[in-house]
Amino acid sequence: MCGISGIFFVDEPRPGMASRIHRMTDTLRHRGPDDEGYCLVNSKTGACRFAAGAESVEEIRNALPTIDGLDQEPYDLALGHRRFAILDLTAGGHQPYFDERSNIGGVFNGLIYNYKEVKTELEAEGVSFYTDCDTEVLFKAYAFWGERCFAKFNGTWAVAIYDFNKRELLLSRDRLGKKPIYVHRTRNALYFASEIKAILRVLNTEVRVNERAVFDYLIGGYRDLSNTTFYEDIESLPPASVLRINARGETASSKYWDLHSNRDSALASAAPGEVAKELRRILEDAVRIRLRADVNLGIELSGGLDSSSIAGLASTVQPRQLSCFTVEYPQTKWNEEPYAREVAMRFKMDYHVVRSPERWFWNDVNEFVALHEEPFHSPNLHTQQAVWRLMHDTGIRVILYGAGGDEVFAGYRKEYFYRHLRDLLKRGQIASFAKNFMNFSELSAHELLAKAWQQFMPKPNNTLPAHSLFTNGLAHFPMLAANGGTAEAQLYMNMTELKMPYWLLSNDKNSLAIPVEVRAPLLDYRLVEFAFQLPVGLLIRDGWLKWILRKAMDDLLPPAITWRRKKMGYPFPLQDWLWNSMRTIETLLAESENPYLNRRYVCENLQPWMAQQPDLVWRILSLELWxxxxxxxxxxxSLRPRAASRPATLRAA
Known part of the structure; x- marks a missing residue:
């Protein structure tokens, strides 16, 4: 887990590259407190200089010149790295990496979970290794297999590889996009970094807002569609992709993996018990390889199905006692601590209970908004980070958690269950419809029928008064139409476009600000591929969401976990949170100079929206803060949170 940055000029080497890459990399310091390193290349002369920084490990500082002394020398490639050490804590894991035999080098952020298996395969081919770090495995795998290496990796990565012989730079991200690379291109240069702020640090031009991103976010709540950002000319490298650029400025892009949704595969006719058995086997191996670390590891345990599955499987494959952490919300309807305790006791885990974090969002507002760089979906990100920070304070550096279960196995009632009921009726599968309908206990039959019937009704193109909400410059954009489609289509869109890409980027920034590394076994690419070959009828069955995962965990977890209907997870009552900050929010928006909001209209309608569309109120606030x-x-x-005791209208001055 690290921060990476780079600059590649395709015309001429130039002085000043050392200070530029130093500023970029210093911006990423929070992502890598354990080490610092640089590489500067003049591709015209073949000169290559490795350099240390003030926070490089002692062995590196003693061996290399400092980056500050190289600013007068001309270079056209600069690479920077900040290290958060997880594997091989020695200087052997220092980056930028260089392999003399293949004449390739670069910087890498992430972790190859199956690095031991890949290393064994390479050793059988005669490749030698000198460290116990996955960094060496990645670069030597690329030297041996070329781009085919990415198909062999199981892990998270954002990597920049420079081929000194070809004078060519390659960028690549992992399959689902768990690790970010942001890219800015000019006529004669390419900048890249793990976070947008590192690129902004060295740009000489004024920041320009991507107005389409503003509209998509405010009206639909969408982020990172088509790998865009809120900044014009800064994009996110697509997941599962490779970008090449050579010294002549020629670029080429390709993808090495696609998620194919084939619900009519051979698995559709397989016995459910056999499907559950195979799912269990894949998930167990996903957990096994994610337990590899040379630092303290813990499990975030909410008491729900997903995190309990991870905790249970980890305990079966790990001989030593594991630590788990749960958050207690005393005297609230959301408290799942008793369920988490039952799981922890069942598997004899070292059980830690922490109280719900009390640190108020407004205490950290400036730092938190700066961390996320773009408007974000909810202040519960702050709550999540506070939990991880508490785990970090006990010495934990790697966290396994249950992220991805709802997106992979259809865990959202609103997103999937109602659509599935509609799909069953459309196909004339009345018996299946009746079984799901009658066995679903979270809502009354009347409420459930009303929700399902809404799926047949046409959706309006725009549910908000866009021409009033926005100033004139934005209202011409068309509304995104993503509400229709089958449950199968919604699963695929959420995984590839609407939700997962953004959530993964948010979790990356949230965790590495501490820093801790978070690992999600339920998002192992093998498990995702397997789940997307299953018919939706195995995901949603007899009124149960995530039925096949429950079936797979049936003999491992207590029935109170596996077959509990009510879904809680870590709660966040957004509407209550907004009311408790209402006067603060009104003050901020009344003073707004944001040209993308109709200030008067927003202030006049803020409290009605609070009652009906609290998500919209948050998005307006988040946009203003950004x-x-x-x-x-x-x-x-510095503002104290001030609640609104009763509805009132605050008009803009």
Whole structure:
């Protein structure tokens, strides 16, 4: 887990590259507190200089010149790296990496979970290794197999590889996009980094807002569609992709993996018990390889099906006692601590209970908005980070958690269950419809029928008064139409476009600000591929969401976990949170200078929206906070949260 950055000029080497890459990499310091390193290349002369920084490990500082002394020398390629050490804690894991035999080098962020298996395969081919780090495995795998190596990796990665012989730079991301690479291209250069702020640090031009991203976010709540960002000319490298650029400025892009949804595969006719058995086998191996670390590892345990599955499987494959952490929400309907305790006791885990974090969002607002770089979907990200920070404070550096279960196995009632009922009726599968309908206990039959019937009704193209909400410059954009389609289509869109790409990027920033490394076995690419070959009828069956996962865990977990209907997870009552900050929010928006909001209209309608569309209120607030921080370069003044005791209208001055 690290931060990477780079600059590649395709015309001429130039002085000043050392200070530029130093500034970029220093911006990523929070992602890698354990080490620092640089590489500068003049591709015209073949000169290559490795350099240390003030926070490089002692062995590196003693062996290399410092980056500060190289600014007068001309270079056209610069690479920077900040290390958060997880495997091989020695200087053997220092980056940038260089392999003399193949004449390739680069920087890498992430972790190859199956690095031991890949290393064994390469050793059988005669490849030698000198460290116990996955970094060496990645670069030597690329030297041996070329781009075919990416298909062999099981892990998370954002990597930049430079071929000194070809004078060519390659960028690549993991299959689902768990590790980010942001890219900015100019006529004669390419900049890349793990976070947008590192690129912004060295740009000489004024930041330009991507107005389409603003509209998509405010109206639909969408982020990172088509790998865009809120900044014009800064994009996210697509997951499962490779970008090449050579010294002549020629670029080529390709994909090495696609998620294929084939619900009519051979698995559709397989016995459910056999499907569950294979799912269990894949998930167990996904957990096994994610337990590899040379630092303390813990499990975030909510008491729900997903995290309990991870905890149970980890305990069966790991001989030593594992630590798990759960958050207690005393005297609330959301408290799942008793369920988490039951799981922990069953598997004899070292059980830790922490109280729900009390640190208020407004105490950290400027730092948190700056961390996420773009408007984000909910302040519960702050709550999640607070939990991880508590785990970090006990010495934990790697966290296994249950992220991805709802997206892979259809765990959202609103997103999938109602659509599935509609799909069954459309196909005339009345018996299956009746079984799902009658066995679903979270809602009354009347409520459930009303929800399912809504799926047949046409959706309006726009549910918000866009021409009033926005200033005139934005209202011409068409509304995204993503509400229709089958449950199968919604699963695929959420995994590849609408939700998962953004959530993964948010979790990356949230975790590495601490830093901790988070690992999600339920998002192992093998498990995702397997799940997307299953008919939806195995995901949603007899009124149960995630039925096949429950079936696979049936003999491992207590029935109170496996077959519990009510879904909780880590709660976040957004509407209550907004009301408790209502006066603060009104003040911020009444003072807004955001050109993308109709200030008067927003302030007049804020409290009605609070009652009906709290998600919209948050998105408006998040956009305002981001615009102040990154566009106007202002900080939010120290504000105490002030609640609104009764509905009132605050008009803009």
């Amino acid at each position: 615009h102040r921080c990154f566009i106007r370069k202002q900080k939010v003044a």
